[in-house]
Each structure stands twice: as structure tokens, then as C-alpha cells.
Amino acid sequence: MGRFQWRQLLGWDRHPTHNHHDWSIHEYRRRLLPVHQNESLESAIPAPDVTKVALRLRYLIEQCVPCELEEEQITKSHSRVITKNVIKAAKEAGGPEHQSCVVFCLLVVKRWFKHQAIIELWDASLHEVRATACEVIAKGIIEAEEDMPYLLQSVLLKRYSIMVDGEATPPVNAIEKAVDLHALRVIGSSGYQKCINYLWKGWLVQDENDPASFIDYKGRDNITFLSHLDPDRMRAPIYQNAFQLIMSIIYLALYTGAINTINPDGDLDFVEILLYVFTFGFLFDELTKFWKAGYHILSFWNAFNNILYALLMVSLAMRLVAFSHSPEDSDNRQKFNQLSYNFLAFTAPMFWARLLLYMDSFRFFGAMLVVLKVMMKESIIFFALLIVVIVGFLQAFIGMDHADDMAGEDTIFILQAMANAIMQSPDFSGFERFSPPFGIILYYLFTFVVMVILLNVLIALYNSAYEDIYENADDEFLALFSQKTMQFVRAPDENVFIAPFNLIEVFLLIIPFEWWMPKQHYERLNDIVMGIIYFPLLFCSALFEVKVAKEIRSNRRRGEDDDDTEEEWEQMAADVDFEAEGWAKKVADTRPNIEDDPATVEVRSLRGEVEQLKFLIEKLSKGLSDKEAEKESLL
Helix, strand or coil: CHHHHHHHHHHCCCCCCCCCCHHHHHHHHCCCCCCCCCCCCCCCCHHHHHHHHHHHHHHHHHHHHHCCCCCCHCCCCCCCCCCHHHHHHHHHHHCHHHHHHHHHHHHHHHHHHHHHHHCHHHHHHHHHHHHHHHHHHHHHHHCCCHHHHHHHHHHHCCCEEEEEEEECCCEEEEEHHHHHHCHHHHCCCCHHHHHHHHHHHHEECCCCCCCEEECHHHHHHHCCCCHHHCHHHHHHHHHHHHHHHHHHHHHHHHHHHHHCCCCCCCCHHHHHHHHHHHHHHHHHHHHHHHHHHHHHCCHHHHHHHHHHHHHHHHHHHHHHHHHCCCCHHHHHHHHHHHHHHHHHHHHHHHHHHHHHHCCCCCHHHHHHHHHHHHHHHHHHHHHHHHHHHHHHHHHHHHHHHHHCCCCCCCCCHHHHHHHHCCCCCCCCCCCCCCCCCCHHHHHHHHCCCCCCHHHHHHHHHHHHHHHHHHHCCHHHHHHHHHHHHHHHHHCCCCCCCCCCCHHHHHHHHHHHHHEEEHHHHHHHHHHHHHHHHHHHHHHHHHHHHCCCCCHHHHHHCCCCCCCCCCCCCCCCCHHHCCCHHHHHHHHHHHHCCCCCCCHHHHHHHHHHHHHHHHHHHHHHHHHHHHHHHHHHHHH
């Protein structure tokens, strides 16, 4: 974590509160990861000019999509709605000076249309189609751009702001905006993925002197081993993700060792101490994120991890309570010791499921996690309906119980029977004597509503979510991978101390040294500590980067991009001359016309024949007129 960020966390260097409008603050907090609003971050183009470009694009799309259309008419290749001329006009909306912000503005306009679809339900379909058109145009501009450095540095990574209520919003780049808006078509474009790939590998890094800019990593073609043995390379998302995965595996191994070596006397062994130290590090990291971003950072995985860490803290608390009893009080000591291990054992499924959080960079796990995420969202509808049904029937059953004997002793039985029905294992025997005949009738009705109606609704929602995701699984995975990359890039640390080593940074570096040591010496100290901690991974990464550097030099000698790979069909491509062989002409004569449908081709052919017929008729008519004029002159 960076020097600036930790100073704010410890309260040593607080910035005054910004007076942005509530809308802009809300928009800012919707982002993936917290970023302290740095006053040095400015829009690459003045916010009023960017807003004007966005308004021009909005007007263009409203005119090109004047009415509700099928989405396929917008998205299909060679669309008659979003034509090459439309894409060209959109690119020119910023003029020669502000062309670089057009893609960002299209994403802003997409968000405007999405918002308008929510507040104007009567025209929701029209606004949704227009939002789709924004994505299609943005993707067309990105994929048509041939100047790759300009595309990466200016179009995708430069930060821009718009005006809202007279104030500029926090500057964001097109990469972040596309991830925040889940713009799959933009994310799936080739130029966008090239940029993400460069960020993931650490080939594009944030400029230390200008946080709003990204610069090339100069040493990526350096084949010297020591040049890559640099602690700063831990800022690259690929290495941070690898280290987090390694730490998670070690964390799981520590848990496995702790749960399989139970200490009956209640003492903490070395493995358990390490397990709880790791837990403190992870918990401290979660609390830091929450402090920096508030509840807006909370997601499924944050909640999942927090529950896991809370259970482990309860287990540790039970162990400490057991320590508070003397060995002579063996019964109480053993009781709390056993309770501690029960809490520890209870977390086993969560430990294994936690690995999925760090394996989503693999396509199989990534696509599966996207499906699970959507299914969890769809489950909200089911549980909302289920809660209403449960509360209604529970009140009826409890009322019958009170009407019978005024004791209310059957509440546990009622709750258990209702839970069994939800889990598709109803028990009707107990309700035969429960306020007959009302109890059994009501329980039959409850079982029917839950098992036949609600559970089938849940299955239908899950099936719909699965189909929607896997129909577009590639783009969904690319979106997840882009989001993961931006979580590392969006708020980079000056000194990357990944949990549980963040405890070393806080208690052994920041607190004793940061407040008095000169910045240059403090940074040197951090580099030394990081070099020691990450040496095994840095050694492996340096070997990997030297190999990659050789491939980059080979690509540059062939005039290819740095990330190019030579495939089998490219190895002898230079030895074949299609033009000289006449093969190119033959292919041109036989290739089908996919830009126009057959009816259009026939109409064009018919138009040519009509023009030819018209010319012949005019020629014949002129010849007849000339003959009549000649005959009249003779008379």
C-alpha cells in the first residue's frame, strides 16, 4: 500500500472533503475499487468540451435510431443502421482536437440512455437499442484504429470528465468506464483486450509523477536478468494475482494442518498461530478497503470472506476463553477448546470455495463464477417471495397453536416442518393432530406453494441465467478478466504488500519509520523488505520476463507487435505470392458478397439493365428524330 494511502488511513494527512454534487459522488462510488480522489488528477480535455462531444454523439444516435428497432439490426455485421458513414461521423464528433475522447463519450451516452430507459419505461426498448448502438459504434472505432500507441495511450487510458450541475465529475478513462458499465461489446473488441493484456502483464504502468497517465514499461525487451529482479514489478496484476493465489493455497494448507492436528490440552501450536496471523492480515486488508470506500465496496466475495474471517475470530476467541481456565478446570477448558475446533471445522467448505476468487483468471472458473454470480442475483426474487410466504403461513400456524392450548410450545416443530418443506422433505404426520382440519390443510397448501410454484420459479430463473451467460460466455469471461485487471490497476500502491504481509508494512515499517524517515530512504527500505519477501516470486518472474523479452525482440525484428505469436500457418506465408500465382484474382471472382443481401444485388443488377435499356431507347428515339428531320428537309 502506498505512502500517500497509508498516511490517509492513519489520519496523518487528511484531505479536505470535496464538494462534488451527490450524483457525481454516487457515480464515483459505484466503481470497482476505491481510489482516493486525488486533486492532481485532471481531465485530459476540459470537461465542458467533453460534454459537448457527448451531446453531439447523443444527437447523432437519436437521429440514426429514430424509432424502436430489433437489436439484431443494430448489432449484425454490415448493419444498414450503424453504417461505416455513421461510425465515421461519430469519430468526427470531437473534431481534429478532441477525437481521443469519442469512445469515452459514447460510453457516457450509453449510460445516459440506460438511465433514460429506467425512468421512461414507455420508451425503454428504444433507449436500450440506442444504448446498444453506442457500444457498436465504440467497438467499430476501436477496431478501426490502426495507430496502436494512440489507441492505447489516448483513446483508452487517458482520463476524461464531463460536466454535471456545473461541476466536473472525477476523471475516468474508457477502460474503467467500460468495465463499470459492463459494456461487453466494447470489452470484447480487439484493441480493448490488447490494452487489458498490456496492463495485466505490466507492460503499461501508471506514471509515478502523473497518476492520470500510463507509460510503457521500458524494460520489457531487456534480456538482462537483474533488470527484471525489481520489487516494483510486483505492481503488475499478473504477479499480484499469482502471489495471492499462492498465499491462498498456503492459507488452505495451514488450515488443513490445524484442523487435522487437534490439541486436546487447548494449546496453540505453530501452525495454528500462523493460521490466525494470516487471518489477521486478510481481515486488516478487508477493513482497509472498507475504510477507503465504505459500504460501496461490499460484494459477494467481500461478504463471503468477512463471514469466514469472523468465524475464525470466534474460534480464536473460544480458544482464548479456554486458556482462561486453569488446567485443573479440565471440563470447562475442554468444552471451550472443543467449541473452538467446531467453529474451525465449520469453515472448511468456505476455505475451499475461497480459492475460486483467485482462480477466475482461468476461463473455466471465470465463466462458472459469472454464472454463479448471476444466479445469486436471480435468487433475490425467489427469496423475496419466499419470505413473504413463510411469514404469512408461520403467523397462521402460530395462531392455531395459541388457539389450541395458549402455550405456544410447538413453535420449534412448526419452524422445522416448514424448513423441511422448503428443502423438499415435508413431514405431514405431525400436522394431523394440529388444529384439525385446519393445520393439515394449511400445511398442504404451504407445501404446494413452496415446492410446486416457488421452487419451479427458482429453477426457471437459474436456467435463464445459465443460458444468457453461456450464450455470451467469451465476452462475459473477458469482462470478468478486465474487471480483475482494473482492480489491481485502478488504485496502484507505491509499495505492494499483499496480505498477510501488509502487517509487516503497518507494524514494522509505517509506524516505526514512515513518519520521520526521509522519503528517499523510506522508499529504499521498502524496496529492500519487498525484495526479501517476494524474492522467490521475483526470481521466477525475472526468468519468465527474460524469455518474453527475447520473444519481443524477435517480433520487433519481424516488424510485428510485441505480443505477437507466430503460428503454424504464418511460418511459410512469406514464401507464397498469391498475386503472381493468379490465386488472388480467382478468389476475388469466386468470393460471395456478404455485405448485401441477394435481393439488393438483384435490384442493382436490374437497375443497371434498366439504365442500359433507357440508353438504347434514347439512342433509338434520337435516331428516329434525326431521320424525320432529314425527310422533312428533303421535302
